Each structure stands twice: as structure tokens, then as C-alpha cells.
Amino acid sequence: MKQLVTALSTALILAACSAPEPQSLTPLDSGERFDQDIIARDVSQAIQFPTVSVPGAPRANWEVFEEFRAFLQARFPLMHDQLNPVDLGDGQLLFTWPGTNPDLDPVVFLAHQDVVPVEPGTEDQWSYPPYDGEIADGFVWGRGTLDMKGHLITLMHAVERHLENGSEPERTVYIALGPDEEVGGIGARRAARYLDERGERAWFALDEGGLTILDSPLTGAPAAMIGVAEKGYMTVTVTARARGGHSSTPPRETAISLLARAITAIEENPFEHSLDGGPTRAMLAATAPQLDGIAGFAAANNGLFGPLIQGQLMEQDAARALLGTTIAPTVIEGGVKDNVLPQQAEALINLRLHPRDTIESALAHLRGAVAHLEGVTVEADQWASEAPPVADMEGAAWDLIAGAAAAHAPDGAPVVPFMVTGATDVRAFANTADNLYRYSSARAEMGDAARIHGDDERIRVDDLDEMASFFYTVIDHAAVQDVQN
Ligand SMILES: [Zn+2]
Known part of the structure; x- marks a missing residue:
């Protein structure tokens, strides 16, 4: 991605002139603090269940999945006692936290239990064995840390804390934990159908797919990348x-x-291929202010550069795929x-x-x-x-997700909407939720993001309390307090 920097930085400067003004975001209260060492231990334990899903074999490694779910039940007792977990089939878990106001549309949080296998013969290339969940050098190491047991465990910590605090949601909150995202996501479709059959349509559904990238290929600086679209x-x-x-x-x-x-x-x-019809213009606009100084020049030359920007993006395979x-x-x-x-x-x-x-x-x-x-x-x-519909990049749902992301991202990091070029479980909710967002507030360098599905996958211990607090904040503002429809 490094080669993108040169081409894109020029493009970004120019984009400042042709793109709409970025939204100014108010960071939400950053929520409760969590103990990152306790969460790190939980993530480490979660990694020690090799929940590898297998294409076309819904119950492969069934015992391992059952042990993993028993671990979750022991670790998050209030969720399991109070939120009526049901298995919608083949290990697709759905928790329901009923809201007090039936007129409010529910919100859905997704995560998946499964991981991709470690490619046979590559085990030696790992610094620590992939299913040991080693905590070392400021990271938890292992298959599934970033994709996505870190996300799953911090989400559950946030919900459990709300229950400990006696929070009572006005809006119903669903938590859907899929068994098979890596091999097709039939489970997520079951969860969406469950809502459909009850005539429910969610305000938003939030899943993995974006991260806070510390060395964004767009600017070299941190950016909270929220997936608002997917191909x-x-x-x-x-x-x-x-x-x-x-x-x-x-x-x-x-x-x-x-x-x-x-x-x-x-x-x-x-x-x-063009900058229109997806989040690309908004992505460029949100990033451009980091290049101030030259952006002023670009603003003065508004309108001339659209084709040039596009021409630059078309030169790079990863950028061209966005267009x-x-x-x-x-x-x-x-x-x-x-x-x-x-x-x-x-x-x-x-x-x-x-x-x-x-x-x-x-x-x-x-x-x-x-x-x-x-x-x-x-x-x-x-x-x-x-391709699912592009989620709102302004208005209440965006303000909530982006505001929570801004509160937990490094100071000054822009919140940047973008298009995920892979596939996520949340696409199953294309007709069941008004907005699909894809984001975990984990911070990763591009090099760490490349470890997903590769060797030496790891997540920063320092981020785990921020991630739990991000989810706490989103749930708090979406469902518990200051709830507006
Ligand atoms: Zn994943």
C-alpha cells in the first residue's frame, strides 16, 4: 500500500476542491473505562479455542465451538442469564435485550466466533504458536485476535458492564454471534431472517470491517476508517x-x-469507474484537511481536477477497485x-x-x-x-458511530468513511437495517492489518479498554440514554 501514498497524496490535495466539506464531528463522551489486562486475558483464552469453520460443513469442529460458547457463558453470566440467548441453528447465537419503547427500531451488533485456519506449513513463521493466545510485547498474539475475537470479547464486556450497571435500554439491542462468517455467513442470514419474521427493521447494524489505521495509506497519519459500503x-x-x-x-x-x-x-x-456513487468522494474529503497548506491551493482551483484525481487513482490496483x-x-x-x-x-x-x-x-x-x-x-x-446500500454519512446514525469513533481514536485523527472491498456478515442485513456500518476501534498499522488471515496476527493490549469503551458508548447513546428517534 505504501506506493499508494505518493499517488493518493496528490489526489487528496486535489480532492479538497471537488469534494463536499467534511462533517464536523462532536466526539461523544468516551464512556466507562475498562481494565485492559482483564480483557487481554479473556481474548487470550478465546484464542485458545481453535474455532476454525469449514466450507460446506456447518458443524465441523462442533465440540470446539461448544467449548468456546461455554467459556463465553461462564465469563459473561449476566448476558447469558438476562438476554435470552438462542441458537438460531448451527451455533448462530442471538441475544435480545428488549427495549422499553416498542416504537423505537432496534440496533444490531454482529461478531463472528469462527476463524480461518493457519495454513499448514506456516506454523513456524509465527512468533508465538497461533492458538496459544500469548500476551507479549504489548500484544495478544494468535489466530482470530483482530479477526475478530478481540471485537467479540470487547463487545461482550461492554454489554456485561451495562447489565452490571443496571442500564435499561429504551431501544431493543440485539447481539448476533455468527459461527461461519469466514465460510459464507449463513448464520448472519438466519439472524436477519429472525428480525424480518418479527416485522422488525433495525436503525443500524454494526460489524467488523474498518479499523483505526495508524499509518493510513492516504496520509501516513492515523485515521478511523468506518466501512459504510461494501462491494x-x-x-x-x-x-x-x-x-x-x-x-x-x-x-x-x-x-x-x-x-x-x-x-x-x-x-x-x-x-x-468514477468518484461518484459510493463513499469515495466523502473518503477523500474527510482526509484532505490533514494536508492543509496545499489544500488551500487546491480549493482555489476547484472543478478542474476531477478527471486528474480519477486518473491517479486508476493507476493503483487497490484504489481503482474503489471506483x-x-x-x-x-x-x-x-x-x-x-x-x-x-x-x-x-x-x-x-x-x-x-x-x-x-x-x-x-x-x-x-x-x-x-x-x-x-x-x-x-x-x-x-x-x-x-452490493448492499451505502450507509448514511450524515445524520443521527452516522453522528453516533463516527462520534464514538472520534472519541476513541488518536487526537486529531479524522473519521473517514470508506468502501470495504471484501465481504462481511453485515451484508445479510442489507434489507433488515437502515444503515450498515463496519468498524472496530482497534488501532493497527497497515502491517498489522495485513496479518489478518496471515502469520503473526495480533491485537494491541492498549486498545482493548478503548474498544470496550467504544461499544459501551455506542450502546449507551443508541439505546440507553439521550435516545431520540
Ligand atoms: Zn472477520
Whole structure:
């Protein structure tokens, strides 16, 4: 990401002129203090249950998951006694803390119990064994610390503290703990359906996906990055059909050469890429004030630089992905023998849908690109999912989440909305909540963020009280006191 700095810093300076003024945020009261050493021990223990989920096997490692949930029950007794935990199926836990005012829409907090496996053969590359939960050098180390048992444990500490304090929410608070985020998130869909069936629509749902990055690639300085959008996911099969037979008398084109032309045609018709239609302009605007001095220059040259900014972003793969739907041919198949003409050849193309595109419009776009090629078809697979709606970046819900983030981020760090390019559980609530936010107030350097799903994953002990206090504050302002609808 370092190479982004040069390109983006110029872009940011220029963005100051074309983007709307950033919201000024009032940090909320920073809430109760928590004992970071106690939380560190809990996170360490949580890491010692290797809750690895397995694709297509909902109850894999079931005993480990049960032991983990028994640990949570022992450690957070008030939540388990008072908030009626139910298993919605295959270990999807839902806690309900009923509000006193049924006219207020509920809020939902999500976290997942599962972790990705440690890649076999890489165990030696860890400084401490991945499931020991070692506390050393100011970090808790292990698989799942950042993704996302640190988030889960600090969330539960916040709720438990509210219960100890006798808090009574006006607004219903749901806490949904998924067993399978890393392998598809069927559990989160069950939780969303549970609300749907009761005719409930949440004000917001909060999950992982953003962090406070200490060395933002945008500025090199700290920034609290809140995910307000996320890309959709879609894989299409491109099939080319042609006459079979003996390769000694081929037609002008075989199924394989036709497929090659189809892939080329699709790549030569990229989707629209622009700063609009997602959070990118707001992201640039929120970051630009950190570059004051030169920003003044940019403001004076307003309007001229939109295409230039976009041109700079288009040069970087990670930045380009924020601007539009991406096209990645990933699998190709065709032919059985060197002297036999294949009757069919296929390619899989993986798309990550920008919020401005839908499954249907993307499919129409791809089909248009190959319409001139007879014998070529394009079909979406059954797993395609739309990009969820972009959450509010102003108004009460944003002010609450961003205000709590501002209170717990390093002084002067801007709160920056952005688009998550991966997938999170919260997408299951696209039609069940007005706003989907993705944020944990853990502080990480880009290098630490890269340890997620990699070696030496770790979380800073210093951050754990801030994280719990962040959740305490959000719950407090959303549901317990000063509640407005
Ligand atoms: Zn995760």
C-alpha cells in the first residue's frame, strides 16, 4: 500500500476542491473505562479455542465451538442469564435485550466466533504458536485476535458492564454471534431472517470491517476508517460453443479461440469507474484537511481536477477497485485431446460489484460486450450477491458511530468513511437495517492489518479498554440514554 501514498497524496490535495466539506464531528463522551489486562486475558483464552469453520460443513469442529460458547457463558453470566440467548441453528447465537419503547427500531451488533485456519506449513513463521493466545510485547498474539475475537470479547464486556450497571435500554439491542462468517455467513442470514419474521427493521447494524489505521495509506497519519459500503460479489461462467470433429480440418474458429475473444471483449468493455456513487468522494474529503497548506491551493482551483484525481487513482490496483466494478478472469477450461476439436470451452470471471451496478445490470453489460460473438453465453452463478446500500454519512446514525469513533481514536485523527472491498456478515442485513456500518476501534498499522488471515496476527493490549469503551458508548447513546428517534 505504501506506493499508494505518493499517488493518493496528490489526489487528496486535489480532492479538497471537488469534494463536499467534511462533517464536523462532536466526539461523544468516551464512556466507562475498562481494565485492559482483564480483557487481554479473556481474548487470550478465546484464542485458545481453535474455532476454525469449514466450507460446506456447518458443524465441523462442533465440540470446539461448544467449548468456546461455554467459556463465553461462564465469563459473561449476566448476558447469558438476562438476554435470552438462542441458537438460531448451527451455533448462530442471538441475544435480545428488549427495549422499553416498542416504537423505537432496534440496533444490531454482529461478531463472528469462527476463524480461518493457519495454513499448514506456516506454523513456524509465527512468533508465538497461533492458538496459544500469548500476551507479549504489548500484544495478544494468535489466530482470530483482530479477526475478530478481540471485537467479540470487547463487545461482550461492554454489554456485561451495562447489565452490571443496571442500564435499561429504551431501544431493543440485539447481539448476533455468527459461527461461519469466514465460510459464507449463513448464520448472519438466519439472524436477519429472525428480525424480518418479527416485522422488525433495525436503525443500524454494526460489524467488523474498518479499523483505526495508524499509518493510513492516504496520509501516513492515523485515521478511523468506518466501512459504510461494501462491494457485491458475482461469478459468471462464459461458455463458447463451436463445431467438434477432427483437428485436421478445423473451422475458422474453435471453441477455445472463440472463448479467448469473448474474454478479451469483456476486458475491453470495463465497467464505469468514477468518484461518484459510493463513499469515495466523502473518503477523500474527510482526509484532505490533514494536508492543509496545499489544500488551500487546491480549493482555489476547484472543478478542474476531477478527471486528474480519477486518473491517479486508476493507476493503483487497490484504489481503482474503489471506483468501479472489477473484472477478474480466474478459471479456464476446455478441450480433452490435442487432435480433437472441443465443442465447448468455459471461463469463470469473478466480479466485485460497485454499489452503482446490480447483478442484473452487470450481466446485461457483459452480455452486451459479447453480443457480436455467435455461440457465446454468459450466466451468473447462484451465489451472486448485490452490493448492499451505502450507509448514511450524515445524520443521527452516522453522528453516533463516527462520534464514538472520534472519541476513541488518536487526537486529531479524522473519521473517514470508506468502501470495504471484501465481504462481511453485515451484508445479510442489507434489507433488515437502515444503515450498515463496519468498524472496530482497534488501532493497527497497515502491517498489522495485513496479518489478518496471515502469520503473526495480533491485537494491541492498549486498545482493548478503548474498544470496550467504544461499544459501551455506542450502546449507551443508541439505546440507553439521550435516545431520540
Ligand atoms: Zn472477520
